[in-house]
Amino acid sequence: MPNQNTTLKDKLSGLSFSFRIARRYLFSKKSHNAINIISGISATGVGVGTMALVCVLSVFNGFESLIADMFSTFDPDLKITLTEGKNFDVNSPELNEVRKLKSVAYFTEVVEENALLRFKDKQMPATIKGVSDDFSKMTRIDSIMYDGKFQLYDGAFQRAVPGVGVASILGLGAHFIDPLIIYAPKRTGKINLLRPENSFNQIGTFVSGIFSVKQLQYDDHYVLVSISLARELFEYDKNKVTSVELKLTSPVDQEKVQKQIQAILGDRFQVKNRYEQQESFFKIMQIEKWITYLILCFILLIASFNIIGSLSMLIIDKKADIETLRDLGANNQLIKHIFLFEGWLIAGVGALGGIGIGAVLCLLQEHFGFLKLGSGYVVDAYPVVTNWLDMVLVFVTVLSMGFLAAYYPVRYIRTKEKTLE
Secondary structure (H helix, E strand, O other), X not given: OHHHHHHHHHHHHHHHHHHHHHHHHHHOOOOOHHXXXXXXXXXXXXXXXXXHHHHHHHHHHHHHHHHHHHHHOOOOOEEEEEOOOOOEEOOOHHHHHHHOOOOEXXXXXXXXXXXXXXXXXXXXXXXXXXXXXXXXHXXXXXHXXXXXXXXXXXXXXXXXXXXXXXXXXXXXXXXXXOOEEEEEEOOXXXXXXXXXXXXXXXXXXXXXXXXXXXXXXXXXXXXXXXXXXXXXXXXXXXXXXXXXXXXXXXXXXXXXXXXXXXXXXXXXXEEEEHHHHOHHHHHHHHHHHHHHHHHHHHHHHHXXXXXXXXXXXXXXXXXXXXXXXXXXXXXXXXXXXXXXXXXXXXXXXXXXXXXXXXXXHHHHHHHHOOOEOOOOOOOOEOOOOOOHHHHHHHHHHHXXXXXXXXXXXXXXXXXXXXXXX
16 A cells, blocks of 8 residues: 555656646747747637637527526426326316425416417417416516507406417407407317308407517417317316416425426326426527537637647757756656646646636626627627536636647657657
């Protein structure tokens, strides 16, 4: 054991010695000024690439956060649907147990089906979403009303709240006196070929408001109605629903509650959080983010090749020092570590500088919004969210590239030394 400790101590001492010499070589003046200039260019190139990585990843984080916030105005914290099948009984023992959980603030019944809309001489297919009275408490629907107000029943008439895209296609407006007619195929009975219109259920309703999530899948396809109207239109029994949407109490561990509810309901149901409800959309965003990351990494790798030239010239400049170190007992491994540390230091200085500048630029953009998107967008300026995990990833990536760039000239030196021997 003492021999092992001594060996480890010697290795650490050798690495520390190699690092001190590499640090001195980096910051000391060389005999040829061009070496200092090339080292500076190498560090600057790495820094610019690192800054670009930090800024681009932060902008992607900003867009993801922005879109997630938009979806949160319409999507519930958790959504319960059948694994297989369309509708289920909302008064089953399992769902009653979920309803009584202290972590569940609102339990909203939903009936969602496709139907045909007609307003005057215009018509279009749409998704009818019938919701119970606490839907406005479960979501932030009031904050995204484009026109009118969110009201599904005024005490006398059934009301509808379409998306802004649906309203635009049909020419609707809040409180228009003409009714919006909704058609849905009858679930029971035979199709009358002589009078096919009799094969459809038909309900007229008036528009009380128009919502705008600023996402096409909702704005251009959805119409909100009361769940009683939806059940009548689609011929659903009183306790039948297609999904249940939950709002959780705050603060609460959403992941823990999700697993708890899934355990109660079993494999027959699936419980999805907001990201899982829009899984395909967020997966596409993640793929775009990491493809962009790989492209910028490739550019950064090319910039890191400057380190090869810088180290090669430094090795030539310090040939006398290398011979002196060898005469003093330094082996090839110690000399190799010196120049590997030199390459790492160049990459590290560039990485730290790039991360620092990138973080400052992102914070300035986040608070002051200097870079504008222009008119017609959801937000005026590019959204930015800095993430320290992304910065750690960028730093590790740059150091890895620095090692790859430094390894080739160091390996060449060792081969040359062996040849001279």
